Amino acid sequence: MLSRRDRDPAQPRARGRSLRTRLVVFMSAVLVLVCGTTAAATALVQQQLLLRDLDEQVTEAAERSQQVVDRYPDGPRRRGAPKVRGETAGTVAARFDGDGDVVTATVIADDGYPRFLSAAQRAAVAEVTADGKPHTRTLPGLGDYRLTVLTGGKVPVLVGLPMADMQRMTRALMAVEAVIAAVGLTLAGTVCAVVVRRKLRPLGRVAATAAEAARVPLDRGEVTRLRRVPEADTDPGTEAGQVGLALNRLIEHVEKSLVERQRTEERIRRFLADASHELRTPLASITGYAQLMAGGTERITPELAWQRITAQSARMTGLVDDLLLLARLDEGRPLSMTEVNVATLVAESVWDARAAGGERSWRVFLRLDASVTVTGDQARLQQVLANLLGNARAHTPAGTEITVTAEVTDTHCVVRVHDDGPGVPDALLPVVFERFTRADASRSRAGDRKDGAGLGLAIAAAITRAHGGRLDVRSAPGDTEFTVTLPRARPTSPEPATHHREP
Structure with missing residues (x-):
């Protein structure tokens, strides 16, 4: 195990911290955006609701004032402000003549008594459109008002209520929402930082493992x-x-x-x-x-x-x-590929081997039709069989029976070289097709390739692979067989003939 100083994945750690910071900042920004949007939308909705309630109050007060004026058009208050029941401090009332000019306008003071509006205030009141809808106007010295003018009665009247209470309530709600949002963002940011850190901890361990492997x-x-x-x-x-x-x-x-x-x-x-x-x-x-x-x-x-x-x-x-x-x-x-007759290839190889080592018993079984061919380099395929037969001749005593069998399947042609000699040592079987693999000197018979370099089987295996086939071996004392499997060039007849020849 490496020490902390040896590991020192400074770059991965720095990148990890940067990634955590970016994730936390991104998630915090998203939360701020969501909370800000939600708070703004909530404040806007609340303001509209409060404004609607104020408009209803202004309209009800104007209707009550209109009723009083219509009932007593020539009464003692003809030139005074219209009487509004339930008047509250700050209520503005006015009435107009037939030409639309303000006859009189008053505001209920904090002590509950009406006071006449100043000229500037009257001018601001006179600018309100007489359409029966609430309008917002700023009256000098009084602040923002919600005003409406009713013209459906005998005398047009105007009634207005101050917006100060609504504005204070709106600001208070926004302040409360801001505090709640700040607390929520703080908690959410803390939770996000902890969660991101915990979730990225496995990634940090993966990065440390990769950094350690990179140093090997x-x-x-x-x-x-x-x-x-x-x-x-x-x-x-x-x-x-x-x-x-x-x-x-x-x-x-x-x-x-x-x-x-x-x-x-x-x-x-x-x-x-x-x-x-x-x-x-x-x-x-x-x-x-x-x-x-x-x-x-x-x-x-x-x-x-x-x-x-x-x-x-x-x-x-x-x-x-x-x-x-x-x-x-x-x-x-690439090899020189032609159509090679398998029966001819096997027969010629066995006759050549018999001529070189006639003291063995040679047998050939051709379980295939005489027209069976494979696509390959004839000289190299001849070398494969020559190496296998020469190997059997070199490592078996006189009188050994060597049998060569050729047969076909639907897709392949198989040639087996079998002998009943002492067999391949178990230690050599896994590496028998590797280069320079040789048996002990005591197993090589005098005069039979005793100076071989151990390349024959390696060459045979390499040539077989180059033809798209494979070379296998199984061995036991008295039962050794090398099997060459090659792809067929074309299918043979359904009932292949069986030939038995003894050279």
């Missing part, structure tokens, strides 16, 4: 198990859990790639070591015989030295050719 030297060293995101932070139902789960999958892929890299490096090192060893032996022989020839020693004749140099050169050339073939197959270079 993946290009060198031994493969080590990388730290994973805790299972509690990989819940696919959350966004942070999805990120943690994806990071764990990425780390798994990285570990598999590291393991494969290490295996590849080990194979390359082993390949170079084996290739160097195989090439060093013939080179040493060539150098030794050349020195003997140059020294003019009588221990060996020039003809014999030349023969040995030629043999070792041929061996080295064959090894280089095999390595070059494997390199070309690894690069995926």
Whole structure:
């Protein structure tokens, strides 16, 4: 485990704090906008409701005043302000003559007695439109009023009520709403900050895991198990859990790639070591015989030295050719594809192997029609069978029975090479198709490719894969079988003939 100082994910932490701050600020701004909009809408609605109530009071007071004036048009108060029942302080009343001029206008003072309006106040009253609807006017020295003029009676009258109470109530409501909104925003912001911090905590742990994995030297060293995101932070139902789960999958892929890299490096090192060893032996022989020839020693004749140099050169050339073939197959270079007759391919390969090792018992079973073909490079496919048969001949004693069987399925052609020899050691089975894999020297029979480099089966497997097929093996003492499976070029007849040949 790394210490806090070693981890020091300063950049991820700074980014985490920035993200938390941005989220909190954003959510707070949203809350402020929502609360502000709600408060403004509420205040506007409340103001309209209060204004409507005030308009109703003004209209009722004007109707009552109109009734009094209509009842006593020539009474003693003819030139005074119209009498309004339930008059309150601040109530303004006026009446007009036939020409629409203000005859008289008064306001109820705080002591309950009416006082006449000043000229400026009368002028403001006279500007009210006589349409029976409430209007807002500012009367000098009195403030804002809601006024209405009724003209349906004998004498037009005007009544107005002050808006001060309504305005005070509106301001009080807005103040209360502002306080409530401020308290609510503070609580909501605190809750949001706590929730955001808790929700982003798993993301911080994921970032710390990613930062730790980024510091591991993946290009060198031994493969080590990388730290994973805790299972509690990989819940696919959350966004942070999805990120943690994806990071764990990425780390798994990285570990598999590291393991494969290490295996590849080990194979390359082993390949170079084996290739160097195989090439060093013939080179040493060539150098030794050349020195003997140059020294003019009588221990060996020039003809014999030349023969040995030629043999070792041929061996080295064959090894280089095999390595070059494997390199070309690894690069995926195209092969020379033609229609190859399977029966002919198997028969010729077995006859060639029998000629090289006649002390074994060779049997061939062709469970297919003579016209069955595969699409491939005939020379390379011949090399596959030659390597398999040569391997069976080299690692089995005299008298071993080697059986080659060819048969077809609906989509593939299968060739099996079976022998009843001692079999492949268990330790070699997993790597039998790898390069430079060889059995112990005691298992190679004298005269049967005892100097082989261990590339035959690797070449056979590579050629088979290049043809879209596969090469498999199963082995036990007395029962070893290599199976070559290749795609068919075209289907055969429903009832294939069965041929049995013994070379």
